[in-house]
Amino acid sequence: MTSASDNNGELPAIIGGAAVRPQGPPDWPGVDPAVSAAVESALADGTWGKYHGPHCSQLAERLAEYHQCEHAILCSSGTAAVELALRGLKVGAGDEVVLAAYDFKGNFQDVLTVGAVPVLVDVFADNSNLDPDGLEEAIGPKTRAIIASHLHGGVVPMSDVMQIARRHGVPVIEDACQMPGAVIEGRIAGTVGDVGIHSFGGSKLLSAGRGGALVTNDAELVQRVRLYSHRGNEAYPLSELQAVALLPQLDQLDVRNAQRQRNADRLRQLLADQTGLAALDNSGTTALPGYYKFGFTYDVGAFSGLSRESFADSMRAEGIAVDPGFRALHRIHSRRRFRTVGDLHNAERSDECVLTLHHPFLLGSDEDIEQIVIAIDKIRRHATMIQQQK
Numbered sequence: 001m002t003s004a005s006d007n008n009g010e011l012p013a014i015i016g017g018a019a020v021r022p023q024g025p026p027d028w029p030g031v032d033p034a035v036s037a038a039v040e041s042a043l044a045d046g047t048w049g050k051y052h053g054p055h056c057s058q059l060a061e062r063l064a065e066y067h068q069c070e071h072a073i074l075c076s077s078g079t080a081a082v083e084l085a086l087r088g089l090k091v092g093a094g095d096e097v098v099l100a101a102y103d104f105k106g107n108f109q110d111v112l113t114v115g116a117v118p119v120l121v122d123v124f125a126d127n128s129n130l131d132p133d134g135l136e137e138a139i140g141p142k143t144r145a146i147i148a149s150h151l152h153g154g155v156v157p158m159s160d161v162m163q164i165a166r167r168h169g170v171p172v173i174e175d176a177c178q179m180p181g182a183v184i185e186g187r188i189a190g191t192v193g194d195v196g197i198h199s200f201g202g203s204k205l206l207s208a209g210r211g212g213a214l215v216t217n218d219a220e221l222v223q224r225v226r227l228y229s230h231r232g233n234e235a236y237p238l239s240e241l242q243a244v245a246l247l248p249q250l251d252q253l254d255v256r257n258a259q260r261q262r263n264a265d266r267l268r269q270l271l272a273d274q275t276g277l278a279a280l281d282n283s284g285t286t287a288l289p290g291y292y293k294f295g296f297t298y299d300v301g302a303f304s305g306l307s308r309e310s311f312a313d314s315m316r317a318e319g320i321a322v323d324p325g326f327r328a329l330h331r332i333h334s335r336r337r338f339r340t341v342g343d344l345h346n347a348e349r350s351d352e353c354v355l356t357l358h359h360p361f362l363l364g365s366d367e368d369i370e371q372i373v374i375a376i377d378k379i380r381r382h383a384t385m386i387q388q389q390k
């Protein structure tokens with residue numbers, strides 16, 4: 001290392017150097033003229049504040065049309081949507097629901113909420129998404145549903161999942177919260193399973209602060225969900241104002257997904273040159289993934305023993321939004337709550353090694369993407385120093 005590279009600007013920001021991005025990560029949601037115009041027009045005509053207006057029905061129609069399916073039901077969150085899907089499939093006390101041991105915590109808790117028992121299976125080693133190999137053994141006489149979530153830019157091979165599920169007559173809930181509009185094996189994410197789930201939470205690709213939706217062709221499921229959630233008034237509502245803000249984002253989803261995919265591919269190339277970091281791999285499936293998070297694995301050994309948590313802290317200090325992934329579900333819940341099938345090595349490794357980059361970077365410029373790697377290099381070169389000085 002030359003002395004010039006040790007000047008203050010070259011030090012990682014976490015130990016007093018100048019940040020690669022002093023402005024921090026790109027904001028989300030950003031300024032969006034189409035959303036502003038839509039919201040202003042709803043403010044002007046009063047539709048923003050009504051119980052019932054044109055916007056929710058329009059959004060439901062547009063979502064159904066976009067997914068080429070019969071029904072879209074709007075609701076208050078992705079978590080509520082999963083619960084409603086379970087109820088719509090008549091999952092209840094004593095039943096079992098199979099899901100990956102590495103998944104969004106809310107999915108596990110939704111299974112408990114309806115009184116059922118989560119049965120956890122392992123994920124793929126190279127992309128941390130549900131490995132259908134575990135399903136056969138997990139499905140038993142009490143199995144009433146499978147939840148398959150596409151995570152971190154990796155995808156679940158849905159045709160394999162559906163083949164096993166169909167053979168056993170078990171319905172599939174396809175959680176597409178992390179990739180609205182992704183194309184997996186030629187189908188739009190959320191439309192291969194019996195019911196698809198979306199989230200419109202404040203960090204998601206389609207944002208309304210809160211909100212969610214179910215998409216399905218199952219008219220009976222729709223009927224049961226409506227009966228359950230309508231109690232004189234809607235118990236899990238999405239508001240007209242939220243729908244107003246979502247409609248223009250749905251118009252722009254494909255264009256933005258394409259932009260995110262280009263940047264994700266570029267980042268994937270750049271990471272290929274980095275020892276100790278590996279982007280989640282999808283080469284075994286045909287997919288245009290969505291990127292709510294761009295996932296990659298971290299090898300402590302390639303960073304002089306710097307922990308994943310300290311690496312993420314160091315990246316954030318550089319102005320790059322990197323965070324550890326999910327906790328493995330069997331590690332954070334009481335053993336009495338769930339059943340496991342096979343060993344869950346890959347889920348455990350994902351729990352320990354996965355990092356995620358938040359999506360707004362993927363709508364940025366080439367320079368935004370390159371800055372990610374500049375920050376990684378800087379942290380790697382000073383990994384020992386960071387551990388000594390922190």
Ligand SMILES: *Cc1c(COP(=O)(O)O)cnc(C)c1O
Binds near residue numbers: 079104151199
């Ligand atoms: C965000 C998310 C959800 C649901 O999120 P809400 O915040 O409840 O809308 C569900 N599954 C996955 C995989 C998610 O990332």
